[in-house]
Amino acid sequence: MPEALALVYRHYYTIAIANQWVAMCKSVRRDGLITHFKRLFAPTSEKSFTTWFGNVITPQYIFRPNSLENLKDIVKNAKTNGKKIRCAGQGHSWSSLSVTKDYLVVVTDLDKVIEIKKTEKYGWTVTALAGTQIKTVEQALLKNNPPLAFESMTVPDTFRISGIVAVGGHGGKTGGPSISDLVVKLEIVTGDGELQEFSNEKDPVELNAARVNLGLLGIVYSITFRVEPLFNLRMNDIVSPIKDGLKPANIKQAFDNSDTMEIFYWPFNKGRIDLSNDDIWIKQFVRTQDPPTTTRTILNKILNDALIQASNCSAEIFLEHPKLTPAIKAAQWLIVKKTFKSEVMTAIDGIHYLTGTEVVRYDDAGFVFKVDPDFTNVATELLFLINKIAEYANKDKYPINLAASARILRASAALLSPAFDSDPNAIYCFIEIGSIKSDSWVEFLNEASARWTSKYQAGTHWAKEWESLPGINQSLRKSLGNRLETFEK
Numbered sequence: 001m002p003e004a005l006a007l008v009y010r011h012y013y014t015i016a017i018a019n020q021w022v023a024m025c026k027s028v029r030r031d032g033l034i035t036h037f038k039r040l041f042a043p044t045s046e047k048s049f050t051t052w053f054g055n056v057i058t059p060q061y062i063f064r065p066n067s068l069e070n071l072k073d074i075v076k077n078a079k080t081n082g083k084k085i086r087c088a089g090q091g092h093s094w095s096s097l098s099v100t101k102d103y104l105v106v107v108t109d110l111d112k113v114i115e116i117k118k119t120e121k122y123g124w125t126v127t128a129l130a131g132t133q134i135k136t137v138e139q140a141l142l143k144n145n146p147p148l149a150f151e152s153m154t155v156p157d158t159f160r161i162s163g164i165v166a167v168g169g170h171g172g173k174t175g176g177p178s179i180s181d182l183v184v185k186l187e188i189v190t191g192d193g194e195l196q197e198f199s200n201e202k203d204p205v206e207l208n209a210a211r212v213n214l215g216l217l218g219i220v221y222s223i224t225f226r227v228e229p230l231f232n233l234r235m236n237d238i239v240s241p242i243k244d245g246l247k248p249a250n251i252k253q254a255f256d257n258s259d260t261m262e263i264f265y266w267p268f269n270k271g272r273i274d275l276s277n278d279d280i281w282i283k284q285f286v287r288t289q290d291p292p293t294t295t296r297t298i299l300n301k302i303l304n305d306a307l308i309q310a311s312n313c314s315a316e317i318f319l320e321h322p323k324l325t326p327a328i329k330a331a332q333w334l335i336v337k338k339t340f341k342s343e344v345m346t347a348i349d350g351i352h353y354l355t356g357t358e359v360v361r362y363d364d365a366g367f368v369f370k371v372d373p374d375f376t377n378v379a380t381e382l383l384f385l386i387n388k389i390a391e392y393a394n395k396d397k398y399p400i401n402l403a404a405s406a407r408i409l410r411a412s413a414a415l416l417s418p419a420f421d422s423d424p425n426a427i428y429c430f431i432e433i434g435s436i437k438s439d440s441w442v443e444f445l446n447e448a449s450a451r452w453t454s455k456y457q458a459g460t461h462w463a464k465e466w467e468s469l470p471g472i473n474q475s476l477r478k479s480l481g482n483r484l485e486t487f488e489k
Contacts, residue, residue: 041065041073049104051091053361059086059104066109068195071219076193078103087215089131089160093463094364097167097215105219107131107162113140114222116148122184124148124227130162130220137161138348147230149347152176152260157352162220167463168212168417170409170430171351172260172285177412178419180211182225190218209487211414214462216487232292233259233285233350237340245280246382248375255375255408255427260285260351263378263406265386271330273393275386279333285350296349315360318401319437325398362402363435365445366461367452368418371408371427377456378429382406384451385433392440399444402434415483418459430461446470453479 043061050056060083065071078085086100089107098104110131118124126148128137135157141148152171154164163169165186170178185199188210196218198210210217244250245263254261264281314328345353371378385404392399407430411421419428433448435441446469452458453475460466460476477484 041070041077043103049088049091049098049106051088051093051098052358053092053094055099057088057099057104059100059102061103063103063105064109065105065107068189068221071105071189071221072193072195074103074105075189075191075219079191079193085219087162087166087219089163090133090158092156092159092163092358093167094465095463095467097463107160107219110221111136113137116140116144116227122226124229125184125224126227127185127222127224128161129222131160133157134159134161134164135352141227142230142348148227149230150179150182150225150351151228151347152179152182153351154179155352155354156358158358161223161225163463165211165223166213166215166220167461168412168414168419169463170407170419172262172407172409174255174258174261174408175410177410177424178414178417180414180417181412182227183207183211183223184226185224186210186213186220187222188213188218188220195221205486208413209415212412212416212462214416231347232288232290232344233347234288234290234342234344235350235353236284236286236342238282238284239279239337239340240282242276242278242280242383242386245282246379248372248379251378251408252375254282254284257286258284259287261408263382263408265382265404266329266333266336267389267398267400267403268326268329268393269333271326273326273390275390275393278386280382288344290344292344292346292349294343294345294349296345296352314401315436318398319439322398322438323396325401326393329401360436363438363441363445363465364432365449365465366430366432367449368428368430368459368461369452369456370421371429378406378408381429381431381452385431385448388444388447392444397438397440397443399435399438399440400433401438402436404431404433406431415487416462416480418461418479420483432461432464442468 041063043063046062048056048058049062063074065074075085083102084100085103085105086098087105087107088098108131110129112129112132113136114127114129116126126137126141134153138157152173154169154171165180165183168178168180185197188196188198190196198207200207261282261284264283266281269278317324317328389400409419409428409430411424411426411428412419414420449469449472457475457479459479466472
């Protein structure tokens with residue numbers, strides 16, 4: 001019997017080898033010898049990949065594909081050798097989405113805008129490869145006739161589009177959902193090494209699974225977004241005492257009257273541990289027909305210089321002399337407030353009003369919960385944060401020495417989005433907290449997480465810090481519910 005099995009094995013193995021040889025010969029005859037062997041895509045000589053946050057990833061191999069054939073080769077190679085694949089772009093992630101001991105695929109060489117066109121169903125669309133930076137796409141949109149823009153996007157413009165989409169990245173568009181919901185088509189090289197299309201035309205449920213995919217469906221090759229004719233935004237900075245700024249009615253009014261808004265709390269902005277008289281800052285963008293009065297180039301120089309002064313020089317002081325935190329934050333606030341001025345910018349300049357957030361490495365976490373109809377819980381949770389910061393300060397602990405903020409958006413249709421809702425008009429709050437080198441950061445984060453996950457079944461921002469939070473996996477499974485089963489189908 002063993003001899004018979006061996007004979008059968010040799011027979012089919014010989015046939016398999018012959019088939020592979022025939023396929024290779026056909027490829028060589030069709031494309032030429034050099035072209036064929038270029039397709040046998042090899043890894044780079046790199047031994048490690050360092051993320052923006054400074055985390056070092058040491059996979060077995062690092063690949064930097066620059067074509068669809070490269071992607072297919074890598075996936076088929078991984079399948080043959082029983083290896084797992086993770087992807088990276090700009091590396092701007094705190095979570096372990098890119099961490100692997102097997103194959104790391106860095107998509108930054110897939111950097112090209114493929115097509116801009118007007119469609120009957122979606123209006124204007126733009127298609128770009130997975131590793132294209134936001135700013136590259138926007139440069140192409142501006143050159144179009146007519147000039148175009150995303151209706152919502154991240155503040156930094158250096159991120160790669162597949163990274164933004166895969167993690168459910170959000171802008172601040174009050175009347176619309178997350179950036180992933182602007183996607184009308186994705187092309188993904190799936191586990192069999194073949195290119196699959198995800199679109200409304202093919203299967204709306206599959207598209208909503210792919211819109212926030214966390215890399216679980218394969219490697220994204222290209223993305224098509226809805227875009228619109230370029231518009232202008234008036235930027236207003238509204239500063240008011242906490243007791244006024246955090247009235248639910250005032251928050252709702254700002255939401256209703258904004259195209260984009262973000263609520264900021266700059267800790268200790270009066271320089272005291274008693275935070276009851278501190279200010280709340282709302283950055284508001286309103287659509288306008290008025291012509292631009294400034295550009296991002298001018299504004300960013302002012303704001304980035306302020307941010308660098310405010311943050312870079314303070315990082316070590318926060319660590320070595322934490323009791324100076326209130327005084328430092330108050331001084332920073334004075335610098336930041338000097339930049340406040342009502343200005344009109346194009347949508348692209350307005351959305352990316354500040355790129356200095358990439359200057360300093362900091363801890364960051366984000367939580368997402370559904371907003372009450374009267375916005376009471378938004379005010380409640382921001383007040384909770386402020387009171388908790390004061391409570392820690394009274395114990396000489398300063399976990400939030402950067403800022404806390406909240407963005408308020410419409411619900412998402414993407415299955416794995418933390419803001420998913422079957423009601424497209426539902427409203428969700430994205431709370432973000434940040435810290436630079438604080439010994440009490442983890443303690444504070446655990447406490448905030450416990451409150452929001454138990455009270456609201458809050459979701460998390462997938463790209464930020466969440467994996468080490470106590471009980472978070474169980475909480476997220478409960479929050480996601482049967483959406484996980486739908487995604488896995």
